[in-house]
Amino acid sequence: MNSCTLCIIWTYDNVYDVHISSALLSRILKMEESNPKDFIYDPKLLQEIDFDKEHKIQYNPPISLSKPAPNLVVRPFSRQDINKAQCDVMFSSPKSYFITVIEDTSTGQIVGNATLHVEYKFYKKCGLRGRIEDIAVHEKYRGKQLGKLLVEVSTLLARRVGCFRVSLHCFAKFIPFYSEQGFYIDELENLMWLKDSYLEKN
Amino acid sequence: MNSCTLCIIWTYDNVYDVHISSALLSRILKMEESNPKDFIYDPKLLQEIDFDKEHKIQYNPPISLSKPAPNLVVRPFSRQDINKAQCDVMFSSPKSYFITVIEDTSTGQIVGNATLHVEYKFYKKCGLRGRIEDIAVHEKYRGKQLGKLLVEVSTLLARRVGCFRVSLHCFAKFIPFYSEQGFYIDELENLMWLKDSYLEKN
Numbered sequence: 001m002n003s004c005t006l007c008i009i010w011t012y013d014n015v016y017d018v019h020i021s022s023a024l025l026s027r028i029l030k031m032e033e034s035n036p037k038d039f040i041y042d043p044k045l046l047q048e049i050d051f052d053k054e055h056k057i058q059y060n061p062p063i064s065l066s067k068p069a070p071n072l073v074v075r076p077f078s079r080q081d082i083n084k085a086q087c088d089v090m091f092s093s094p095k096s097y098f099i100t101v102i103e104d105t106s107t108g109q110i111v112g113n114a115t116l117h118v119e120y121k122f123y124k125k126c127g128l129r130g131r132i133e134d135i136a137v138h139e140k141y142r143g144k145q146l147g148k149l150l151v152e153v154s155t156l157l158a159r160r161v162g163c164f165r166v167s168l169h170c171f172a173k174f175i176p177f178y179s180e181q182g183f184y185i186d187e188l189e190n191l192m193w194l195k196d197s198y199l200e201k202n
Numbered sequence: 203m204n205s206c207t208l209c210i211i212w213t214y215d216n217v218y219d220v221h222i223s224s225a226l227l228s229r230i231l232k233m234e235e236s237n238p239k240d241f242i243y244d245p246k247l248l249q250e251i252d253f254d255k256e257h258k259i260q261y262n263p264p265i266s267l268s269k270p271a272p273n274l275v276v277r278p279f280s281r282q283d284i285n286k287a288q289c290d291v292m293f294s295s296p297k298s299y300f301i302t303v304i305e306d307t308s309t310g311q312i313v314g315n316a317t318l319h320v321e322y323k324f325y326k327k328c329g330l331r332g333r334i335e336d337i338a339v340h341e342k343y344r345g346k347q348l349g350k351l352l353v354e355v356s357t358l359l360a361r362r363v364g365c366f367r368v369s370l371h372c373f374a375k376f377i378p379f380y381s382e383q384g385f386y387i388d389e390l391e392n393l394m395w396l397k398d399s400y401l402e403k404n
Contacts, residue, residue: 056400077324090322093295099324119319119335120292122279122301131333132396133321159401166396169369175392183394190377191393192385194334194368198258199361 039076040091041098041157046074049156057152057181059145065153069144071106074153077113096120098157102137102146112137114150116157116166130163151181241278242293243300243359248276251358259354259383261347267355271346273308276355279315298322300359304339304348314339316352318359318368332365353383 051065065074077099079091090097095118102112115133132154137147158166169191170178253267267276279301281293292299297320304314317335334356339349360368371393372380 089296089298090324093298093322094291096291096295096298097322117321119333120295120299121336122292131321134323155396155400158396159403163401166401167371167393168396169391169393171390172392175394178394182397182400184397185392186395188373189371189393189395190374190387191369191371191391192377192380193388193391194357194360194370195384195386198357198384199365199368201361 038079040078041076041095043076045098045157045160046076046100046153049153049160051156054156055152057148059148063145063149065149068102068146068149069141071104072102072111072141072146073105074100074102074149077101095161098154098161099134100150100153100157102141102150104141109138111141112146112150114154116154118158118161118163127164128162130158130161130166132158132166132168135168147177148181151178155182240281242280243278243297245278247300247359247362248278248302248355251355251362253358256358257354259350261350265347265351267351270304270348270351271343273306274304274313274343274348275307276302276304276351279303297363300356300363301336302352302355302359304343304352306343311340313343314348314352316356318356320360320363320365329366330364332360332363332368334360334368334370337370349379350383353380357384 046065049065055064063069068074077097078101090099098116098118100114100116101110103109104111114135117131117133119129119131121127121129132151135147135150135154137144137150155166168178168183175185248267251267257266265271270276279299280303292301300318300320302316302318303312305311306313316337319333319335321331321333323329323331334353337349337352337356339346339352357368370380370385377387
């Protein structure tokens, strides 16, 4: 625990290796000593969620934001989770990237992540429109309702920051999972993708 | 033209009134004198698009990025198009909000707008994922292929800034329109919305 520990961030289609420093790890364990600027959003946002009162999803057995499972902590993504200069834009875009991770403090590994990405609109009084993306839990940690917790934390964050609308897109097999989380399909709306050929340089 | 002119930004579900100053208007007319910082993205990005070479969509009669129609100019959204303090976040988020407008320089009105919103990912080498949003053209200016032009300009911008994926969502009646623009529906992906009740405060 005194040296850098390899962490992996899981996404649907990628495994991304990052290093987490022991310094960060000890700051996480003593969250009150951490510098909020180290995190992609203020950790207070999570601390201020009154999960017992606000949560709407049922967990069986019960888990919570503050107690997801032994050794696991839910916290914002950290500047030190990743060492990519080009990611600075994420940290310098105010109140846009609400990336939450679950870390196993016994190993220093990130075992789950979720992104609430917020777009500011120039209409609706500069309203905020949220999107939930990149929900993933390491296969070894599945069956602990952590994905469910990550999605609910993201929706609670969306409500807290004042999103007027939140969406996600998913494969058909995940529709029942997200339906239980309060999501529904509006048959009037259609998701369309741009063909790759339109993105390739001439 | 020497006083403030009322402009309106159209979106699907909103009409948003903004004022445009004559100072801005004259700067637009002499784009080379404008301060790039006034715009939400660098106007050079539009100027650098070799539309004749890069465009893939057919226009009949032919129109182009530099010549959409008499009196109309295509330019980035400007800080002075809107006077809302809370919109500052859009201008202080680097390379995230590529909002393009079409302005009728004879009236100073914004008659069309399109947003390419870019999300930075912590995976795919911090790749960029684009979304096209808020395509709208004032009803008086329809039938001039301006919506088509706005969508194509947004996809050309997406390619230029290096998006690896671009999507949009739309009502069924617009599917043929976006299909002609290079968009397709992937039956495996489903768009889901969060119920409003999950966003309301307790």
